[in-house]
Amino acid sequence: MRVLGIETSCDETGVALFDSQRGLLADALYSQVAMHADFGGVVPELASRDHTRRLLPLIDEVLGEAGLGRRDLDGIAYTAGPGLVGALMVGAATAHGMARALGIPVLGVHHMEGHLLAPMLEDEAPDFPFVALLVSGGHTQLVEVLGLGRYRLLGESVDDAAGEAFDKAAKMLGLDYPGGPHIARLAERGDPKRLRFPRPMTDRPGLDFSFSGLKTHTLTAIRQLEATGALDDQARADVARAFEEAVVDTLVIKCRRALDASGQTRLVVAGGVSANRRLRERLEHECAKRGARAYYPRGRFCTDNGAMIAYAGAQRLLAGERDAASMLAVPRWPLDHLTPPAA
Incomplete structure (x- = not known):
């Protein structure tokens, strides 16, 4: 057909x-x-x-x-x-x-x-069942997928989606839209030890997400750096690095919990944010530790x-x-x- x-x-x-x-x-x-x-x-x-x-x-x-x-x-x-x-x-x-x-x-x-x-279009496509992390500008969801149309929502964002949070953080830093790729490039030059941002909703059970508090924390950090005259190019890169790592850590922690709770050994990651290199590296590491495997669509x-x-x-x-x-x-x-x- x-x-x-x-x-x-x-x-x-x-x-x-x-x-x-x-x-x-x-x-x-x-x-x-x-x-x-x-x-x-x-x-x-x-x-x-x-x-x-x-x-x-x-x-x-x-x-x-x-x-x-x-x-x-x-x-x-x-x-x-x-x-x-x-x-x-x-x-x-x-x-x-x-x-x-x-x-x-x-x-x-x-x-x-x-x-x-989308990963079904690849040569090495996942079989059902699996856990899916759908992460984009409009959605952040964890779904257990038992088959076509057989979906059980495990958790979702209660406010901003991860991609939307990237866009807003990028705007705070004077970066262009869409924010994800620009934040990721700037973060490559950031010092991972200078700033640490909160990992929202990871200090309690559950699989829901919230990124609005992280957005507020990022704005506060930028304003504090501005007030002391310390918001130079390196500081902006440090903020980008801290923000990206906070989002990635949060997504990884929730994926780990979802795999453990469902007993699945396959993780599908799709949506615009799934192209983030740091996220893929962390998820690959977490899946390897559990004898699980991560699947992604090709970049485009x-x-x-x-x-x-x-x-x-x-x-x-x-x-x-x-x-x-x-x-x-x-x-x-x-x-x-x-x-x-x-x-």
């Missing part, structure tokens, strides 16, 4: 073509990061307009790369949520319009299910992309799922509300 995947949930327009027999045939991505950087974050109306401009040319590009035409498609999957409602509607309307014209099934896919299944599939939507959509389309006549655009959609495909 050849499935076209469309991702327009936020600030990246992603398109991919997945063949259930041959695997990923082609993918393309247009990032709006440069456009939103001037505003320090995503402007929803601008994001929607840019998806409208980019989506059809990207679809043609992907089909051309695969040497196929629209009539060669067997189904279309699109991100139905969660995300920015205007951006979601661009992808949903395009997918439904194409599917109706071609007479093929169409299906709205959960954005986080796409991230969760850590952030939002069409390939993960094409793959997730293909699994459900093959099981007979499809949208009714109306399209879906669901800004808030809990992952654990999903169900397995009907037998």
